[in-house]
Amino acid sequence: MASFPPRVNEKEIVRSRTIGELLAPAAPFDKKCGRENWTVAFAPDGSYFAWSQGYRTVKLVPWSQCLKNFLLHGTKNVTNSSSLRLSRQNSDGGQKNKPREHIIDCGDIVWSLAFGSSVPEKQSRCVNIEWHRFRFGQDQLLLATGLNNGRIKIWDVYTGKLLLNLVDHTEVVRDLTFAPDGSLILVSASRDKTLRVWDLKDDGNMMKVLRGHQNWVYSCAFSPDSSMLCSVGASKAVFLWNMDKYTMIRKLEGHHHDVVACDFSPDGALLATASYDTRVYIWDPYNGEILMEFGHLFPPPTPIFAGGANDRWVRSVSFSHDGLHIASLADDKMVRFWRIDEDYPVQVAPLSNGLCCAFSTDGSVLAAGTHDGSVYFWATPRQVPSLQHLCRLSIRRVMPTQQVQELPIPFKVLEFLSYRI
Numbered sequence: 032m033a034s035f036p037p038r039v040n041e042k043e044i045v046r047s048r049t050i051g052e053l054l055a056p057a058a059p060f061d062k063k064c065g066r067e068n069w070t071v072a073f074a075p076d077g078s079y080f081a082w083s084q085g086y087r088t089v090k091l092v093p094w095s096q097c098l099k100n101f102l103l104h105g106t107k108n109v110t111n112s113s114s115l116r117l118s119r120q121n122s123d124g125g126q127k128n129k130p131r132e133h134i135i136d137c138g139d140i141v142w143s144l145a146f147g148s149s150v151p152e153k154q155s156r157c158v159n160i161e162w163h164r165f166r167f168g169q170d171q172l173l174l175a176t177g178l179n180n181g182r183i184k185i186w187d188v189y190t191g192k193l194l195l196n197l198v199d200h201t202e203v204v205r206d207l208t209f210a211p212d213g214s215l216i217l218v219s220a221s222r223d224k225t226l227r228v229w230d231l232k233d234d235g236n237m238m239k240v241l242r243g244h245q246n247w248v249y250s251c252a253f254s255p256d257s258s259m260l261c262s263v264g265a266s267k268a269v270f271l272w273n274m275d276k277y278t279m280i281r282k283l284e285g286h287h288h289d290v291v292a293c294d295f296s297p298d299g300a301l302l303a304t305a306s307y308d309t310r311v312y313i314w315d316p317y318n319g320e321i322l323m324e325f326g327h328l329f330p331p332p333t334p335i336f337a338g339g340a341n342d343r344w345v346r347s348v349s350f351s352h353d354g355l356h357i358a359s360l361a362d363d364k365m366v367r368f369w370r371i372d373e374d375y376p377v378q379v380a381p382l383s384n385g386l387c388c389a390f391s392t393d394g395s396v397l398a399a400g401t402h403d404g405s406v407y408f409w410a411t412p413r414q415v416p417s418l419q420h421l422c423r424l425s426i427r428r429v430m431p432t433q434q435v436q437e438l439p440i441p442f443k444v445l446e447f448l449s450y451r452i
Contacts (some may be wrong), residue, residue: 066402089134171215173194174186177205204220208251217229249265250264292348300427311345311348311359346361349388364381
């Protein structure tokens, strides 16, 4: 595990370039509580960007159009500006799936959202099941929204229409994630201490309840091959689940406070978790080993003060699609970009009251949501990956740690193909 270097002089760290911002409209006497943007998301095919503007509202905008507006009108955009309005006419026929802007009223405060696509990001392991309550197409794109009252609403992204209303959680639905295999299997994480597995191809039927958390569940994420799920929550909890058998694989131990975010690397070989203990850990999920520690407080908190300083709590973490970078967002008013093989940030950006972040589908932009319902965008670090990184990505997409270690190859080659820092 990497040791902490001396604190790097901020002048030596590259500042990330601002791409743009979407500012949520606010009434003159608008109360601050309830305006939080807890979640931002990019569609798997890169066609849409969605975020919670606060209260009951989710905004869906075509991502390519959003980028064009930033280039044409500068970085700032108020979300009810006419520059972001797209034509809603000719919605029939050939224009049906043309990206169009939608504003969705979800009926309650929105805590989580996720895009689900019937087009698999990888080879599907599911069997096609006939669509029951609404027509299922090969280009189906859905948006799931998790609400304050425990409900999950499923929307058609192309039309903005409500398709399903899933009712079973008894507390806030804190996070949502779709399986990347095109099966439209949805997992929800809730403050009711459970994770629930839903099959949207079967009328949104709830297939399974995953129990094990003793306190709130904050976040969940599928591995790229959809075979594994990570869930994190209060009381230092990091759990890994087998999603073929719906059983717990193992608990990962190392954090000292609530764990609030998690994300897998694109090859599934690494897992990033963010905690209020001011740390981000990079794990090998197959053996539970901590490979890297990214600290947000220097020196790091000692065990007796394991909770860290609340002005350094890490709120969110996201893996880039290049598998080489991650982004973290903390209460110290800073967004950091890290390389998985360096123990200090390669780029930073200022951000006050940040809550969540996500990389665009191509990895070129990071979006971050804030307490006031707005979103800010930065250009991400772009570097040519090493031959070692490309080799690791290739082999780890098809082999877990144990299989790589058992390959009949020279030790030096095995070391070259392993994530060990």
